[in-house]
Amino acid sequence: MNLELLAVAVMAGAANWAFRVLPTRARTDRLQPGGLLERFLSATGPAAIATLFVAAILPSLAVEVSRLLPVLVGTAAVIAVYLSRRSVVLATLAGALAHGLVVWALG
Amino acid sequence: MTRPAFLDGLTASLPIVIGYFPIAFSFGVAATRAGFSGVEAFALSLIIYAGASQFLALALLTSGAPVLVSAVTLIAMNLRHVLYGPALMRATGKDASTKRAWVWAFGLTDEVFGQALGALARGQRFSESYMFGLGIGAYASWLAGTAAGAAAGGGALEGWPAVSAGLGFMLPALFLALLLSILSRPKVPVIAVAGLVTVGGTLLVSATTGILAGILSGMAAGAVTGLARR
Structure with missing residues (x-):
């Protein structure tokens, strides 16, 4: 086992544990309802999910049709299946399947 | 631990399980291609458990960056996770228990956080058992994918570009579906x-x-x- 790798992994892993675990102890539900900080923290979920979607899709956006079309069709499939079935699982699978099929069809 | 809540969590982890496996597989392949052993690749997934920073760790370690610089870079990359715990606990209400959060909250990755928040928005009752189920499914998939990728070695998906592309779109698709589920x-x-x-x-x-x-x-x-x- 490479000791440098182990040292980096342990430091990064310990920080990840602290970042994920310790903030769950912060009882922010005791904040003043409707206050500025309360509104700021309430927006974490939608802000984080929107950010992560954009960050995940950004590298696949390109001007070439062969790269853009699968992304557009996959995105449309996710939206269509979610709106009709209200299922995160089915929408995710449909998006990946549609994306893969377009890549296959474009050769 | 009540069985149904744990199983509910495990079931809810399904899209993450499907999304994580190919990414972890790619990580296992990349790690062995970069010259690390299968055990070392697995150790990175087991200890760090954060996709983007693990890929970055490979680049930093193979480029000869100092240990401390590499660790600080990876730590900075995951700083956003400090926001997830409070956001999740606010959505659960003030009576939610966090007694065993020291274990399950290690699994609070971007996707697990998003899935938990979406489930709560759709009426799922919060429990630590649910979080264990959700987290274990995702973590197991990450570790299994890494092991499979390391065992397969470089170029495993090179002959299957459409499969590789479809699997690569799994995470953007999951985030979009989660976004739709909390949209108002x-x-x-x-x-x-x-x-x-x-x-x-x-x-x-x-x-x-x-x-x-x-x-x-x-x-x-x-x-x-x-x-x-x-």
């Missing part, structure tokens, strides 16, 4: 600002900056526009 009119300004700032930050500075700036600016938009607690 008051959240639109938050989502729009977060998305636009992420694009700007990523193009002008770096992907890590884009993500952190996107989340924080979306939160600021929420504070300004008065997104009240549900």
Whole structure:
């Protein structure tokens, strides 16, 4: 086992544990309802999910049709299946399947 | 631990399980291609358990970057996770137990956080058993994918570009589905600002900056526009 790798992994892993675990102890539900900080923290979920979607899709956006079309069709499939079935699982699978099929069809 | 809540969590982890496996597989392949052993690749997934920073760890370690510089870089990359715990606990209500959070909250990755928040928005009752189920499914998939990728070695998916592309789209698809599941009119300004700032930050500075700036600016938009607690 490479000791440098182990040292980096342990430091990064310990920080990840602290970042994920310790903030769950912060009882922010005791904040003043409707206050500025309360509104700021309430927006974490939608802000984080929107950010992560954009960050995940950004590298696949390109001007070439062969790269853009699968992304557009996959995105449309996710939206269509979610709106009709209200299922995160089915929408995710449909998006990946549609994306893969377009890549296959474009050769 | 009540069985149904644990199983509910495990079932809810399914899209993450399907999404994580190919990414972890690619990580296992990349690690062995970079000259690390299967055990070392597995150790990185087991201890760090954060996709993007593990890929970065490979690049830093193979380029000979000092240990401390590498560790600090990886730590900075995951700083956004400090926001997830409080956001999740606010959605659960003040009576939610966090007694065993020291174990399950290690599994609070981007996707697990998003899935948990979406499930709560759709009426799922919070319990630590549910979080264990959700987290274990995702973690097991990450570890299994890494092991399979390391065992397969370099070039495993090279002959299957459509399969590789479809699997690669799994995470954007999951985030989009999660976004749709929590979408409501008051959240639109938050989502729009977060998305636009992420694009700007990523193009002008770096992907890590884009993500952190996107989340924080979306939160600021929420504070300004008065997104009240549900």
